[in-house]
Amino acid sequence: MITQITEIVREASLLMKKDIEDISQKGNASNYVTSADIAVQDFLYEKLRALLPGSGFIGEEGDAAFQTAEYTWVIDPIDGTSNFIRDLGLSVISVALLKDNAPYIGVVYFPYRDEMYYAKAGKGAFMNGKPIHVSDRDYAHSHLCSAMSLYDKRHASACFRIIEKVYDECDDLRRLGTAALELSYLAAGRVELYFEIRIFPWDAAAAALLIQEAGGYVEFLFHDSLPLDGPFGVIAANTKENFKKLRATVYGELKEKPF
Ligand code: IPD
Ligand code: CA
Ligand code: CA
Numbered sequence: 001m002i003t004q005i006t007e008i009v010r011e012a013s014l015l016m017k018k019d020i021e022d023i024s025q026k027g028n029a030s031n032y033v034t035s036a037d038i039a040v041q042d043f044l045y046e047k048l049r050a051l052l053p054g055s056g057f058i059g060e061e062g063d064a065a066f067q068t069a070e071y072t073w074v075i076d077p078i079d080g081t082s083n084f085i086r087d088l089g090l091s092v093i094s095v096a097l098l099k100d101n102a103p104y105i106g107v108v109y110f111p112y113r114d115e116m117y118y119a120k121a122g123k124g125a126f127m128n129g130k131p132i133h134v135s136d137r138d139y140a141h142s143h144l145c146s147a148m149s150l151y152d153k154r155h156a157s158a159c160f161r162i163i164e165k166v167y168d169e170c171d172d173l174r175r176l177g178t179a180a181l182e183l184s185y186l187a188a189g190r191v192e193l194y195f196e197i198r199i200f201p202w203d204a205a206a207a208a209l210l211i212q213e214a215g216g217y218v219e220f221l222f223h224d225s226l227p228l229d230g231p232f233g234v235i236a237a238n239t240k241e242n243f244k245k246l247r248a249t250v251y252g253e254l255k256e257k258p259f
Pocket of ligand 2: 076078079080202203
């Protein structure tokens with residue numbers, strides 16, 4: 001099954017290599033969708049549902065059905081759309097397969113470096129066929145990836161406060177503009193800490209499984225399991241110790257559910 005999914009995702013990535021024919025704004029000023037986002041999602045919708053007849057589908061774009069079933073696909077056709085529009089080379093395709101609403105398979109493909117990340121619950125995490133593991137760097141030597149609630153800036157000041165506190169104690173900060181890639185990098189040992197206040201299931205479902213299978217820790221803020229009707233916050237870290245420290249800082253600042 002994973003091989004078939006990765007083949008479909010790799011084929012879908014060819015649709016990202018064509019010229020962007022159309023860019024339109026969604027909801028607010030910073031949120032865009034391109035013809036490529038739609039083309040990739042439509043392709044995945046057809047191919048993945050054919051792979052698993054009767055499966056449900058939750059996709060970021062358009063009017064894709066929000067339909068859950070015993071097996072449900074959760075898709076971000078292009079995570080990092082702003083990067084994609086600007087040709088920054090930092091965008092991925094993220095595909096999760098849930099079984100009974102819990103992440104069962106996660107695939108994140110980064111076409112610019114031809115890196116295929118994948119994991120199956122209980123079976124470990126891999127990149128291009130090789131097992132991946134979180135790093136063992138301590139907090140002081142950690143890199144934090146984060147974001148400032150781009151699509152609802154009412155929460156930005158809380159993010160900046162939290163980021164400033166973590167930044168004081170860690171090594172450095174990165175904002176790559178693609179949550180799925182940043183979380184995959186955490187699974188692969190390239191960064192150590194992640195915090196985002198407002199994220200959707202398609203951003204995090206696949207990479208959260210990668211992190212758990214790579215030995216790391218993930219929590220969806222104020223939730224016991226992956227919420228499917230987002231948005232929600234997420235924290236992740238390489239080690240239990242770093243996770244506890246990051247968690248204390250985030251909850252110390254937020255105190256209650258922000259939305
Ligand atoms: C966004 C990116 C960004 C994150 C946002 C996401 P999109 O996804 O992952 O890094 O900060 O929360 O919505 O809109 O590029 O698919
Ligand atoms: Ca996304
Ligand atoms: Ca997207």
